[in-house]
Amino acid sequence: MASNGEVWVYAEHDWNKLQDIGIELLSKGRELADELGVKLASVIIGDKVTRHATILFEHGADKVYACEGSKLDNYDTAKYAKVLTDLTGQYKPQVVLFGASARGRDLAPRVASKLRVGLTADCTDLQIGDFKAPDGTEYKKILYQIRPAFGGNIIATIVNPNTRPQMATVREGVMPPPPSKKGKKGEIVKAIIKMQNLPNLTSILHREKTEKKVNLKASRIIVSGGYGVGSKENFAIIRNLASVLGAEVGASRAAVDAGFIEKDHQVGQTGTTVRPALYIACGISGSVQHRAGMDQSAKIVAINNDPEAPIFSIAHYGIIGDLNEVIPMLIEDIKKRRVE
Amino acid sequence: MKEYTMVVLVKQVPDTQNLTGEAMKEDGTVNRSALPAIFNPEDLNALEMALQVREEYGGTVHVITMGPPSAVEVLKEAMYRGADRVYLLSDRKFAGSDTLATSFALKQAIQTKIPDFDIVFCGRQAIDGDTAQVGPQTAEKLDVPQLTYVESIQELGEKKIKVRKLIDNGTEIVETALPVLLTVTDTANEPRPFIAKKLLKYRKAACEFDLPKILPRYPQFKTKEELKNFLKKKGLFIEMWGLEDIKANKDDVGFAGSPTMVKKIESITLTGKGFKKIEPTDEGIAHFVAELIEDHTW
Known part of the structure; x- marks a missing residue:
């Protein structure tokens, strides 16, 4: 054929x-x-x-x-x-x-x-x-x-x-x-197509554009938080790192389901698929459904206190440790370099 | 006031969203047969929307599922939530149906058995295949308009429906004529839980193939036929439709009616290529940041 x-x-x-x-x-x-x-x-x-x-x-x-x-x-x-x-x-x-x-x-x-x-x-x-x-x-x-x-x-x-x-x-x-x-x-x-007597038509009475506040796709760097971040309040630590790096904030489905952050931020099979230059996964175990949405990222950094977390299997860099300690160190180091 | 004849199409799916360790094989792939079978989540939103229409306007909620005999479980769950009538569309000849063949079988079932329908409700997509294709394809086969990604029904008239639906980057209010097919998103509503009274009643519901197994529980009946008549009278008999019942051509369903073929399936493994370990110390972090700066990631 x-x-x-x-x-x-x-x-x-x-x-x-x-x-x-x-x-x-x-x-x-x-x-x-x-x-x-x-x-x-x-x-x-x-x-x-x-x-x-x-x-x-x-x-x-x-x-x-x-x-x-x-x-x-x-x-x-x-x-x-x-x-x-x-x-x-x-x-x-x-x-x-x-x-x-x-x-x-x-x-x-x-x-x-x-x-x-x-x-x-x-x-x-x-x-x-x-x-x-x-x-x-x-x-x-x-x-x-x-x-x-x-x-x-x-x-x-x-x-x-x-x-x-x-x-x-x-x-x-x-x-x-x-x-x-x-x-x-x-x-x-x-192309000219005849449209007479076409059945099953619909009419749009009103349309409204919802501006996306989160633009994961356009970001070169994404800092994502998972269930391991622990709470809505503690997500500030993810936002801080993102802000220092000029990055967008992402999240796993588990973090969204737990109410730590809005669904717009969700990366994965049921969220947004991203391929940034750098993806920093903090407290994300790395379910298949999450990885499906980010495994094409050029560089993946995983920060997790569980050395067995599946996220490490696709990471290029792994930091096994408490994100509440590691992230402030990262922020500190980056800020220091800026001053220099 | 008009009462609406509604059909909800539902699917039993493996629970792919809550993988437990038990469902993982040693090689790091998923043992699909070990996943529990559940009511497809967005089909619950579709059912809820239909039940709400019935409550507001009156009407009948018919629920159809296509699948193996074990799919009868989701039909029972639909009854526990308040569905009026449920039907199992099951035949070995349906096996291997892709979305096109599935939509053909569903269309035949609806046209043959519930031809005076006003609204067909489907979940936006099922969590096993995530295709979102069966709804629109069934609408095309039924030759009715489709409204996809529906969040709410704004108005329902004798001959018209107005809905709010999601589109890329926004929402729309769209109107069309009945009959219609809607696909419903998970943001539409909060599906109701089981109703205790209905659970107690319909847990005894049975299909043809259950009869030999449950006959001993009813010593008052000697034959399957007697039991079946009793269950029917009580509204506890779940009809099962096969290929002939819905007047379908065997070439339109199953493998024969499916233009797509699976060439290859690869399981995703969790074992990886190894990563560069960074020590969680000031020094380790500093080296790491320097490395990223050097290769222009930052």
Whole structure:
């Protein structure tokens, strides 16, 4: 079932701007398309969205399918699914990727169900490879969809050998953003989709943006506290270290569940996935679900008084000791250097 | 005033969130079969939302689970919390269903058995697969609108529903026509605990396959049929639906109906590569900080 179909990435457009995830996915998309020897295309849907084509080209897209119109201004599952099912029917891409955002996870399953094709949720990696089915059939160059499951305790590789396109949603923040080439051009394909008498429509009566106070993804350094911090009050020690380092404050699920800190700070499978330059885990035992969200960090420092804590298994530096003693020492040392 | 026919789709899942030492194998991987089976947490939020609609507007709460016979336990738990009717969707032919095949079976069950539904409630996602796909796919198969990540129902009319839902970076108030499918988040509500009276009553509830086992406890009945009729009259018989009951085609469910295949499963191990040990002393810390500065981490 070899195919010369393109690799498509759905470029989310919301709040009048292109969302990061659609750009981030172009790096992996580029890799897959090159391996398959096919073109990489972005699909963008919304009102006046063709203007974003440049940035998509500059980040690696060869083509941009733009479906625009004032009726597409606000996201609607039925309308957007209709656009995507019609476009895939017409152009027959072999791979279609979505961000595993709230929108991607609303839209992709509806599209996959309509097309009756396989869809893998929340992938953390994608590769191209061959597959031999249990019945002996061999498939060349298909999409390996790699994802954690079972609360992050296993990593599964999923394939959709017999249906096209092969679809996946991809977790945000796990793939490095693509390099940008100023001035790179591409082909724009304007898509026109008939929308008459479309059933199952919804109407948005009001939308409200909640500004995220915590920006874990954008931080180079994250200082995270776990259950071992002991109390809400004692979380001040984590904040102090973060403040000295100009870092963001993270937390494990156990710390959030215990009420030490708000959920916005949670790192892990059910929180935010991060890959900072430095991750300092304080009093975090390192459950699989936490590690799934931070094990791609460039440097991991673990501070824990339990030498058996699983966090040490992925740490680059380990300090076995009481965080209430170690952290003040760290703060002291860093401050001293500043003065010097 | 309209009364609502509601269907809640629930799943029994292994408790992946509270791993205990007992569930760990010696090689540091998880022994999945040792994990306790629980009611999927967000499905409890879905059930709670349905029960609240019934309390406010009136109606009937039907609960369906698809799974092996042991999944009947979550149906009982649904009854302990106040569900009106529960059904086990179970057939060997469903084994191996991915999200697409599962949504097909669920759609067939709803269309065949509860065709006049107004609202289908699902949890946002299950903690074993974390896919969040079965809800939207079931909505597509039922050809009804979907509202995902729902936190609350703002208004419910004869033909319309208005909800507040989470979106990326915010919230929305969205309106659509009934019938509809909602997926409900864990921030929606606090699921009610078991109701003692219902627990006492429904703990005796049984499915077809339980009958031979429990017949000796009812000396007044000689045959399974007599016992079944008695349980039915008392509202203690849990219906089980198979492939034929829901008029499903075997090629649409199970392995045959699943386009995805698992190529490989790797267990995550807790044994690591080793780390550089820093002594928790002023001197140890100073060396460590110097090292990070030197390699430009700071």
